[in-house]
Amino acid sequence: MEEKKAKGVGLATNRFLTFYLEEEVYGVNIFDVKEIIAMMKTTPVPKTPPFIKGVMNLRGNIIPVVDMRVKFDMPEVEPQMYTAIVIITIEGKNIGFIVDKVEEVVNVENENISPPPEFGASVDTKFIKNMAKQKNKVVMILDLVALFGEEELSLVQNLNKTLSDKG
Amino acid sequence: MSLIFFRSSDEAPTSQHVDVFLEGVTVIKATLLYEVEEKAGIPEGYAICLENIRQILLHVEGKAEAPVATASKDLAQEFDNDVFEAPAVPAVDEAALFKTLGENEKLFKIVLTLDVDIYLRGFDHFLFFKNLLHVSRIVASSWSVPACESLEAFEADRNVIKEVVIYCASEKMVEDIADVFAFLEEEEFAISLVMPAQKKDVVAETLAQTKPSLEEKTEVKESVKEEKNKPIAAQTKSFLKIDSLKLDELFDSIGELVIAQNYLGENDKIKAIRDAEVTKTIENLSKITKLIQNRVMSLRMIPIRDTFEKMKRVARDSSKKVNKPIRLVLEGEETEIDKTMVEALSDPLIHIIRNSIDHGIEASPADRIKAGKEEEGVVTLSAYHRGGNIIIEVRDDGRGINKQKVYQKALERGIINANDELSDAQIYNLIMQPGFSTADVISDISGRGVGLDVVRNAIEGVRGKVDVVSSEGLGSTFSIVLPLTLAIIDGMIVRLGDKIFIIPTLSILESFRPSQENVHIAGGKEEFVQLRTELLPIVRLNKTLELGGEMPHPWESTLVCIENQKGKFALLVDELVGRQQVVIKTLGEFFAQTEGVSGGAVMGNGEVALILNVEELY
Incomplete structure (x- = not known):
């Protein structure tokens, strides 16, 4: 894995897994992707933000699942044929992201990667790390830590705080 | 066989005899090697050696020898031709055999009474021995060979070996071993598990009395060639250190297995098959799965007893040092707790117990009597599950925590501000702040500034929590609340x-x-x-x-x-x-x-x- 990564950098290319949400194409760094699985049943966890779909069983491990549509304020839809869960490893933890359709793995040259626009996307730009031009499409590369980390980490911190207050 | 003779008779073997025996051992080794390497034929020297042994037998028994067996003869025939007067099956010292058993191995006694037509049915003893080796380790066998009939009467396709007693060691169950003999009629074999206590009358020819290596191999030669030439040293109990991460992975896989198995068991399509074989297999699978699951689960969980027992010593030593009579009461020692937690628990517990004895219990028995308590200070160590947590409590019936004193000390040391409003619980928890000590005199066991904050850090390291509850004059309780990571x-x-x-x-x-x-x-x-x-x-x-x-x-x-x-x-x-x-x-x-x-x-x-x-x- 590490080797591959080094190689990828050396060729000045970046590899992304692209997926669809509504009509928009998003990408995540392929090295953060653990696996892609078909949509499966999740168990909702009470008192969590609505974008947290719940938890699921990934071969014996319980991992949280985020509904990307809800996170990005898109209307929630029933799972379709192509609905998939992309399992992503953030800081050693696995998190599942529900996406409409997984597209492909693309190589993007460095010169085709640009900083995110100030506006224009239907998504809060703080979640977008880069824009990548690929053929005639523009792929929005997501910043996973900002996407899931920030809000959740503060949630965890708050909970810890309330707990220590109680104790 | 000649060995048996020497063992059972008074006649001392001559050096010549010993040479023959040793040579025999060498030949057996070679033969076994041939067997292992699956080479055809028999090593050279085999026939000579056989002849030598036969000569000895002849000599000692003074009987007419049957025609010399040629090297190409198969073993079964060899036995048939051997002159050997052993009317009964030689007894084997079972007690000695137990010494050769490895951990988890059980000793089985198998009695084969094969019919005369066994060869015609396509079996022979060696086939069973060979199969038996797949499931067990044969440690001894004895053969009941009748006195030789005349060569004319001998029929190669007739079995004359009446009874064979085999002792084998295996970790398997009786059923698994019985599977080897599945092709035989029920009355033709008997398998029993030999219990260690069961001691038979030790007949002169015991296995233990002669040099084990020599004897072992000779025995092998006389009975089965198939026996692998492996050392049967008494195996000591061995332990394996395993990365707990690997256990976790194993555990996850087992979880998956259980789920897959449940799916099989509850699948309507499979249920619709309604086939006895299928149902049986699934039931079997479920049984095995549960067994594996339980075993794997138990790998990580150990009772807290050992840790608690260690505390007895700690309490004893501390009580001696501060000169206070202390009684340590243990409760819930059988509570099972994750191995990693046990390790993390030991030091904090020692610390808390010392603290309880040094600071918690009144300075002298006289003070206790004054307070209406018995002379002996009681420290209770208990473990139990509650609300999905494991709780370990150290409770003393001492003087309790002086809130005022704690508050003052905390102020002096700048841990808190004068205008902080603190609840009782918060005050009690102050004693676990770094640098906190109320002890006026530093004693040998506590009050050295390495305070209860160390305890708190250690427990928080395993995602636990320490709480202190106290009522003045009645004692204090330290509760360690541990999450059940894998419970x-x-x-x-x-x-x-x-x-x-x-x-x-x-x-x-x-x-x-x-x-x-x-x-x-x-x-x-x-x-x-x-x-x-x-x-x-x-x-x-x-x-x-x-x-x-x-x-x-x-x-x-x-x-x-x-x-x-x-x-x-x-x-x-x-x-x-x-x-x-x-x-x-x-x-x-x-x-x-x-x-x-x-x-x-x-x-x-x-x-x-x-x-x-x-x-x-x-």
Whole structure:
């Protein structure tokens, strides 16, 4: 894995897994992707933000699942044929992201990667790390830590705080 | 065989005889090697050696020898031709055999009484020996060979070996070994497990009396060529150190296996097959799966007893040092706890116990008597499960924590500000702040500034929590609350709407369906239920967890009476589904501390059910 990564950098290319949400194409760094699985049943966890779909069983491990549509304020839809869960490893933890359709793995040259626009996307730009031009499409590369980390980490911190207050 | 003769007779073997025996050993080794390498034929020297042995036999028994066997003759024939007067099966010293057993190995005695037509049926003894080697290690065998008939009467396709007794060591069950002989008629073989206590009369020819290596191999030669030439050294109990991460992985895989197995067992399509074979196989699979699951689970969990026992010594030493009579009471030693936690627990426990003895218990027995307590200070160490946690308490019946003193000290040391408003609990917890010490005199065992903050850090390191409760004059209690990272709990599965939750059975007192007249509503909102003489508040699970959904009348649903630290309450759920052992898994760091939920468990259908934290429900 590490080797591959080094190689990828050396060729000045970046590899992304692209997926669809509504009509928009998003990408995540392929090295953060653990696996892609078909949509499966999740168990909702009470008192969590609505974008947290719940938890699921990934071969014996319980991992949280985020509904990307809800996170990005898109209307929630029933799972379709192509609905998939992309399992992503953030800081050693696995998190599942529900996406409409997984597209492909693309190589993007460095010169085709640009900083995110100030506006224009239907998504809060703080979640977008880069824009990548690929053929005639523009792929929005997501910043996973900002996407899931920030809000959740503060949630965890708050909970810890309330707990220590109680104790 | 000649060895047996020498063992059973008074005649001393000459050096010539010994040479023959040793040569015999060499030949057997060579033969075995041939066997192992699957070479055809018999090593050179085999025939000569055989002849030599035969000569000795001839010499000692003074009998006419049957025609010399040629090297190409098969072993069975060799036996038939051997002159050997052993009317009964030579007894084998079973006790000696036990010494050769490895860990977990059991000794089996197999008696083969094969019919004369056995060769015609396509079997021979060696086939069974060979198969037997797949499931066990043959340690000894003895053959009952009748006196030789005349060569004319000998028929190569007739079995004359009446009885063969085989001793073999195996970790397997009797059934597994019996499988080897599945082709035989029931009366032709008997397998029994030999118990260590069972000692037969030791006949002159015991296995233990001669040099084991020589004897062992000679025995082998006389009985079976198949026996592998492996050293049978007494195996000592051995332990393996395994990375706990590997165990976790194994555990996850087992979880998957259980789920897959449940899926098989509950699949309607498979059920529709209605075939006895299939059903049997699935049942077997389920049995094995459960066995594996239990074993793997038990790998990580160890009773806290050992750690507690260690504390006896700590308490004894400390009590001697500070010159206070102390009695250490242990409770709940059988509580099982994750291995990693046990390791992390030891030091903090020592620290707390020393602290309790040094600071907690009154300075002298006279002080205790003055306070109306018995002379001996009592420190109680207890462990139990509560609310999905393991709680370990160190309780002393000493003087308790002087709140005022703690507060003053904390002020002096700048840990708190004068205008801080602190609750009792917060004051007590001050003693676990770094640099805190109220001891006026530094003693040998505590008060050296390496304070209870070390304890707190260590416990927090395993995601636990330390709490102090104290009442002045009566004593203090340190509670270590540890999460169950990998603990198994007995869970009650309840249904609420279309959702399934698990309540730890330990915290459930009972469940009931109230009658309408026992339900009371206070202030138009708060619901109570009368259970015998008690009035319990009704907690609606869907309301507490903000799930929404219907609000059925309590008398139309099920109330589960639960006790937590704060008291009893009745939890309203739709119905009880069943009871099951579940493995607690955290929901991951992202919502490790979700209120009302202590973790999740993977159910039989592969879905995740949430385990309720009863402490936080009410």
